[in-house]
Amino acid sequence: MSMSIMNPSSFTLLIFSFTLALALAMLSLRSKKPKGQLPPGPQGWPIVGNLFHTIMNRPVHVWIHRSMEDMQTEIACFRFASVHVITVTSSEIAREVLREKDEALADRTQSYSSNLISDGYKEVAFSSYGESWKLMKKMMTTKLMSPTTLNKTLGDRTLEADNIVTYVFNLPRQGSINVRDVVLTYCHAVMMRMMFGQRHFEVAAEDGGLGPKEKEHVDAIYRALDCFFSFNGANYIPFLRGWNIDNKEAEVREAVDILNRCNDPIIHERMELWRTKGGKETEEDWLDILITLKDDQGMPLFTFDEIRALYRDINVATIDNPMNNVEWTIAEMLNNPEILEKATNELDVVVGKNRLVQESDIPQLNYIKACSRESFRLHPTNVFMPPHVARQDTTLAGYFIPKGSQILVSRIGLGRNPNIWDEPNMFKPERHLADHVGNSMDVTLMEPEMRFVIFGSGRRACAGTKIGTSMTIMLLARLLQGFEWTLPNDTSQVELVPADTNLFMAKPLLACAKPRLTPTLYPKIQV
Template structure:
C-alpha cells in the first residue's frame, strides 16, 4: 500500500473531493442502479471508491486484491459517477468481447486519450460509430492487407538482418562475456521496423552507422512509452472530467510533453509527404503506410484524411507496433535464461527446421511451433499492461447475470486471466509445452491467438488489433533471429534473472542484461543497411 505523503498532492485530492461533493445532487441520478451490480468494495457517498484508489497505488494491485478477498471473477468499483467493472474470468471475457461486443464497443474519454488521438481521430480511442468504422476498414483492408504486408516484407527483412549484425557487432566490442542490454536491442529492432513500414526510412535525420537508435529515435521511443503509461494510468481526472486541464496529478504535463515530442518527430515527415503527393504529383507508387494514408480518396474523389487525422493514425501505429513485441521478447528470453532446457529446445527447433547455413525468415514461422509456444506463454504470464483498453457500455446491459449501467467501463484483466488458477494448471510456471502436449494446436500449428479468451494477446472482437499478423511476424522473427544467431547466457556472477514487473506497467522492472556469443558463420551477419 502506498500512502500520499506529499502535502500539496493531498491538498489537491481534498479540493477535488470537495468539488465532487458540491456537485453531488447534479450527478445523483447516475448512482441509482436498476439492478444488482457485481460485487465490490464498500465506498463513500458520492465519491465511491475514489479515495481507496488514490491511497492504494498502483491501483491495479488493489483492484485484484479486492477481487481475491471477495472471491469473485467480476467486480464493480465506483469512481465518482463512473462504474468500473473488472473481469478475470475467460467465460465473462468472452461475453464482453463476443456476445455483448457491440453493446460494449465504446471507449472512455480521458485527457491522455484525447491528446494522443488529436480529438479521438484514431481507432483505439474513438467512440464506436461511422468514423471509427471507416478508419478500422482502412487499417484492415489497406494498411494491414496481405498485399501491403507482402509489399513491405523487404523493410522487415532489412531490419531482421540489421538486428543480428547489430548484436554481432556488440559482441566484437569487448569481452565475449560482456553483458548486452537486451531491451535496448529489442527496441532498436521494433522502432526501426515501425519507421520503415510507416515512413519508409530508418532515422528521422541523423544516421547512426552502427545500426542502433540515434538520439532523436531514443527520444521518440521514450515519449511513446510515456504516452502509453499515461493512457493506462488510473488518473483522478479520468473520473472527474471537469478537473481536466488543472494538472492535479501531474500526468497531464507528462502526456503533453510526450505528445509534443512525438509530433516534433513525426509532423515534418508527414507535412513533407503530403506536399509531395498533393502538390507535386507524388511518386510512381505507394511505398509505405504514410503514402497510403495520404493518397486515399472518398467516393467523390476528395482526400479521405486531413493532416490531423493522418498524424493521429501515425501516432496510433507508433503506440501499437512496439510495446507488445518489446515486452514479449524480453520476458521470453529472461524466462529461457532461467530455464536453460527451454532455451535449448528452442535452439534445436531452429537448427532442425532452418539449419545454420541461412537466417530464419518469415516463411519459416508457421513451422516454429516451440518458439511460438514460448512466446505465447510469455503473453499469458507477462502482458505489457494489466488491463485491456476500456470497453464502455453504450446502453444498459448485463454481464454474468449482473446489471451493467450505460456508461460503465469494462476492464478485462490480462493479468487476471493469464494467472487465474481456475483456468490454468500451475498458473505462475513458465511451461510452453502446455500448448503442445495433447493440445488441438499440435496438429494445426501453434498460433499466438487465444480464441477461448483464457488470456489476451492482440484482443478479439470489434475492438481487436487490426495488426495481429504483423504483430505476430515481428515478435516471432525477432525472437527466432536472436536465438538462432547467438548463444545467450547469464552475466558472470548471476545464477538467475529476477522476474520482477515494473509498477506503472508490466515490463521487466530492470532492463534484461545477458551475454551473447555468435553461433553462426561470420558471413551470415550482413552489413548494416541504413
C-alpha cells in the same frame, strides 16, 4: 499547473471546483439508481466511492486484484466517483464482453490522455464506436494491414531482421549487453520502415542502434501509454481535467509534443510531395497510402490532423508487445536452459545454420511460438486491456451493468487464473503445444477462448495481429538462431520482477551473446 507552485487563490478555486464536482457526482448517483444488482465490490466512501483507495493503494492494479481475491469473485464493480468500473478475470465473462455483448460494450473512455494522444479522437484506438470509427478501422484492415501491403513491405522487415543480427554481432563481446535496447532497436526500425520508408528521423546512428531522436521518440511512446493506463482521478471526474493534479497531464502533453516534433515534418513534406508536386511513381509505405486515398468525390480521404492521429495510433500500438514479449521470453529461457536448448534445436532442425530464419519459416516454429505465447500469458504489456464502455444498459454474468460503465478485462487476471491454468505462475511452453484433449496442433498467437489476451478480440481488436505476430516471432527467432545466450558471470538467475507503472521488466535484461553462425551470415548494417 502543479500543486507545488499553485498560488492561494488558485488553490482555493481548485478546492471549490473539486467540491462542486463531487456534489454533482453525488446528485448524479442519486438520480441514477441501479436497475439491477451490480457485481460485488468493496465498500466505498460517500460521493467519491473507491477513489481514495486508488490514492492509498499503489500500484492500483495490485489492490484491485487483491480485493477480487478477498471477495472470491471473477467480476467486480469499483465505483470511482460516479463511474462504475467493472473488472473481469474470467475467460467466460471475457468472451461475453468481447463477443456476445461486443456491440453494447464497444465504446471507449474519454480522458485527458486519450484526447491528446488521439488528437481529439480522430483515429481508431481511442475514438468512440460510430461511422467515423468504422471508416478508420476498415481502412486499417483493408489498406495498411492487407496481405498485399504486408507482402510489399516484407523486404523492409527482412532488412531490419538482418540489421538487428548484425547490430548484436558488432557489439563488444566483453561483458553483457542490454537486451531491451536490442529489441527496441528492431521494433522501432521496423515501425519506421513501414510508416515512413526510412530508418531514422535525422542522422543514422553509426553502430546501427537507436539515435538520440529515436530514443526520445520511444520514451515518449511509453510515457503516453503509461499515462493512458493510469488510474488518474480526473479520468472519472471530468471537471478536474486540465488541472494536472497528479502531473500525468503534463507528462502526456510533453510526450505528445515529442511525437509531433518527430512525425509532423515527415508527414508535411510527404503531403506536399503527393498533393502539390505530383507524387511518386508508386506508393512505397503506409504514409503514401494514407495520403493518396480518395473519397467518393475524388478528394483526399484524410486530413493532416487525421493522418497525424493515426500515426500516433501506430506508434503506441506497434512496438510495446514485441519488445516486452521478446525480452521476457529470453529472460525466462535464461532461467530455464532446457527450454532455451529446445527452442534453439527447433531452429537448427527447421532452418539449419547455413541461412537466416525468414518469415516464411514461422508456421513451422511451433515451439518458439509456444514460448512466445507463454510469455504473453505470464507477462502481458499492461495489466488491463484498453477500457470498453457500455453504450447502453446491459448485463454481464447475470449482473446489471449501467450505461457508461467502464469494463476492464484483466490480462494478468486471465493469464494467471488458477481456475484456467495448471501451475499458473510457471513458465511451461509445452502447455500450448496440444489442445485440451492432448492432440498436437499448429501454434498461433491467437487465443479465441480468451484464456489470456495477446491482441484482443471483437470489434475493437487490433487490426495488426499478423504484423504483430511476424515482428515478435521473427525477432525472437533471429536472436536465438544467431546467438548463444548466457547469463553474466556474476548472475545465477534473472530477477523476474515487473515494473509498477506497466508490466515490463523492472530492470532491463542484461545477458551475454556469443555468435553461433558463420561470420558471413551477419550482413552489414543497411540504413
